[in-house]
Amino acid sequence: MSHMPTVDDVARVALVSRQTVSNVINSPEVVRPETRARVEDAIAQLGYRPNASARRLRSQKSSTIGIRLSPMSDGISGSVLDQFLHALTEGAHTRGIRVLLFTADDDAAELEQIKRLRDDRDCDAFVLTSTWHGDARTRTLLDEKIPFVTFGRPWGDDDMNDPQHHWVDVDGRAGVRAAAEHLTAGGRRRISYLGWPSPSSTGDDRRSGWGDAMREAGISDVELDDLVILAAEDVSAARAAVASYLDAHDDVDGIVCASDSLALGAIMAASAAGRDEIPVTGFDNTPVARAVGLTSVEQRLGLVAEGVLDLLLGATGSDIALGAPIPGEAHRLVTPELVVRRSLGLVGDDAPAG
Incomplete structure (x- = not known):
């Protein structure tokens, strides 16, 4: 044809x-099953795709998901949301759903944009990113009965066992635990954790994964407290913090970091201190990690985007139909993957680079 x-x-x-x-x-419910099956077979055989514009007019739905385009970030880890956005857009396209990007200076402006896009029927549902403990956006959208899914867990009462909204997140605790276990398996014992100051929901979660692995290796809680290094999400701040720490601790034989930005600062500090043998691991598997050969945790953002779309549309759906959040079904927790590279003090590590 x-x-x-x-x-x-x-x-x-x-x-x-x-x-x-x-x-x-x-x-389809008004058509007899045998007839419906025959029509569906013909659709598949011919590769027919219903006209999306006509379908939107009939259903009074836009078949569009709205998501805020985050401000430009100079941080190494700023590429994470960009990767997620690409994966979400590509996945939505395969299901006949559009993604509309909008900008907002802050959370209040984002909520105003969401309400306007909903009222004008420009979007049927929304995806929120960068959630935090006490995030007022989720409560507002729940009160307004606006369908949404968050990339990031609620970090509060609205969680796995008592969900009030749908969410997808990466299991940072499991990812950092895997990074720490990789070092303990190589015979390292005095492994520091370099992370952000508390309170930081994401950071505290990642730190707990390091603690799990270290306790499993026989490190006491008192020792753990002495192995923690804190710094803001900045290469220079991380470098200064690690340099100061290494001056006072000459027994450190590994550093697990909450991000690739922190890890790069740690590498610089260790090198300047003549401690190139200290293995460093990062988190996010950014292009920088790949370029310098840094072992890092890959968030698997394709699976995150897939989880968001599954919650919004159903596993094979192409229409936004977000049901009530049910415990065990209202969230997806993606297990990240440790990408091991041969570099940066990992002497004798035979894992392939890249």
């Missing part, structure tokens, strides 16, 4: 009327 298949083509192949094909597409 040289032209794009039409409803009439599907009707001819399935030996049904044009209206029956329309019913299968828009109101």
